[in-house]
Amino acid sequence: MGNENFRFETEAVHSGYxxxxxxxxxxxxxxQTSTFTFSxxxxxxxxxxxxxxxxxxxxxxxxxxKILEDRMAKLEQGEAALAFSSGMAAVxxxxxxLTKTGDHILCSQGVYGCTFGxxxxxxxxxxxxxxxxxxxxxxxxxxxILPNTACIYIETxxxxxxxxxxxxxxxxxxxxxxxxxxxDNTFCSPYLQTPISLGCDIVIHSATKYICGHGDVIAGIVxxxxxxxxxxxxxxxxxxxxxxxxxxxxxxxxxxxxLPVRMDRHCDNANLLVEFLRxxxxxxxxxxxxxxxxxxxxxxxxxxxxxxxxxISFSVKGTKETAQYFMNQLQLVKIAVSxxxxxxxxxxxxxxxxxxxxxxxxxxxGIDETLLRLSVGLEAWEDIQEDLEQAFEKI
Ligand SMILES: *Cc1c(COP(=O)(O)O)cnc(C)c1O
Numbered sequence: 119m120g121n122e123n124f125r126f127e128t129e130a131v132h133s134g135y136x137x138x139x140x141x142x143x144x145x146x147x148x149x150q151t152s153t154f155t156f157s158x159x160x161x162x163x164x165x166x167x168x169x170x171x172x173x174x175x176x177x178x179x180x181x182x183x184k185i186l187e188d189r190m191a192k193l194e195q196g197e198a199a200l201a202f203s204s205g206m207a208a209v210x211x212x213x214x215x216l217t218k219t220g221d222h223i224l225c226s227q228g229v230y231g232c233t234f235g236x237x238x239x240x241x242x243x244x245x246x247x248x249x250x251x252x253x254x255x256x257x258x259x260x261x262x263i264l265p266n267t268a269c270i271y272i273e274t275x276x277x278x279x280x281x282x283x284x285x286x287x288x289x290x291x292x293x294x295x296x297x298x299x300x301x302d303n304t305f306c307s308p309y310l311q312t313p314i315s316l317g318c319d320i321v322i323h324s325a326t327k328y329i330c331g332h333g334d335v336i337a338g339i340v341x342x343x344x345x346x347x348x349x350x351x352x353x354x355x356x357x358x359x360x361x362x363x364x365x366x367x368x369x370x371x372x373x374x375x376x377l378p379v380r381m382d383r384h385c386d387n388a389n390l391l392v393e394f395l396r397x398x399x400x401x402x403x404x405x406x407x408x409x410x411x412x413x414x415x416x417x418x419x420x421x422x423x424x425x426x427x428x429x430i431s432f433s434v435k436g437t438k439e440t441a442q443y444f445m446n447q448l449q450l451v452k453i454a455v456s457x458x459x460x461x462x463x464x465x466x467x468x469x470x471x472x473x474x475x476x477x478x479x480x481x482x483x484g485i486d487e488t489l490l491r492l493s494v495g496l497e498a499w500e501d502i503q504e505d506l507e508q509a510f511e512k513i
Pocket of ligand 1: 204205206207230273277304305323324326327336337456
């Protein structure tokens with residue numbers, strides 16, 4: 119495809135692949151192989167010494183995986199990318215690459231449950247400490263950045279309360295301190311938000327979610343500068359080993375082609391359902407980036423996101439039992455964690471994705487026991503609404 123830049127939808131279909139290099143195959147071939155033969159012992163020596171380009175062993179790189187990495191780098195407007203066996207393999211490879219004993223990580227007020235678990239592990243085993251911050255102003259950030267802060271780690275929208283962090287603001291302050299900014303962009307996908315274009319340094323995805331879009335792969339992606347990606351590929355990816363399988367990379371390449379079409383539909387459905395939930399008598403609170411009730415968040419949303427996304431959180435009036443009873447009445451909507459699939463999914467963060475977080479921390483993050491998270495799928499929105507309504511009528 120040369121070096122031309124096409125629009126996002128076109129790059130999602132074509133970027134990183136040339137059929138001329140693969141016998142004319144329209145679709146990227148699946149190189150389902152663990153290792154690669156060398157034409158001579160000397161060639162093997164040169165490849166290991168880094169004097170010659172080429173593949174060695176699939177934990178260190180694979181042609182199908184490389185196409186996915188190049189495509190993701192393009193879509194996220196970064197220089198290079200690396201694919202991993204899970205979102206958490208990506209998160210752990212990045213955080214262990216960026217920190218050493220005694221360092222500090224400044225995090226957004228709320229992170230994915232297992233990222234929280236990893237931060238605990240880093241603290242207990244390696245004395246890498248962390249703090250959570252609202253990151254609401256330059257002053258607040260200046261106060262919370264410590265001399266040993268090694269990176270800033272952000273989720274926006276924050277799972278599951280959908281609060282936003284101003285990426286441009288944080289990256290500006292971080293730059294003055296020479297601290298890299300890492301963004302978990304899972305909830306947006308590059309179609310809705312490109313943190314690198316806003317000055318952030320590293321983007322992480324749980325590709326399990328919108329990138330895959332079909333609920334059949336667990337995978338992760340990291341995008342960043344060529345130097346950083348090279349460092350991770352030669353250290354924390356190679357030696358810890360959370361490598362993606364070529365088949366999963368192939369499925370992600372297939373998923374990516376329809377990312378823009380799927381995201382538009384997820385977002386349209388979510389907007390319609392938000393209107394239904396906003397004034398519903400059984401809904402206590404609604405959490406959604408486009409919600410005009412949060413004026414400040416609304417400003418940030420328009421600045422950095424193309425659309426508010428496909429995930430809605432809401433709390434039902436009542437108790438934990440009311441929330442669970444409501445879930446049990448749903449018929450079309452499935453009770454499951456994960457998000458970004460064709461199927462609409464509902465989960466109960468306090469007892470599921472965020473159960474590992476101690477209750478005190480959890481309530482600081484705004485997660486109470488009546489909060490539910492809905493990942494809006496691709497079904498007809500009327501059918502989703504009718505299913506929610508019949509369940510509301512029973513509580
Ligand atoms: C799911 C998720 C992860 C973890 O990804 P896996 O692919 O499940 O390992 C990390 N961050 C966010 C925001 C997620 O939703």
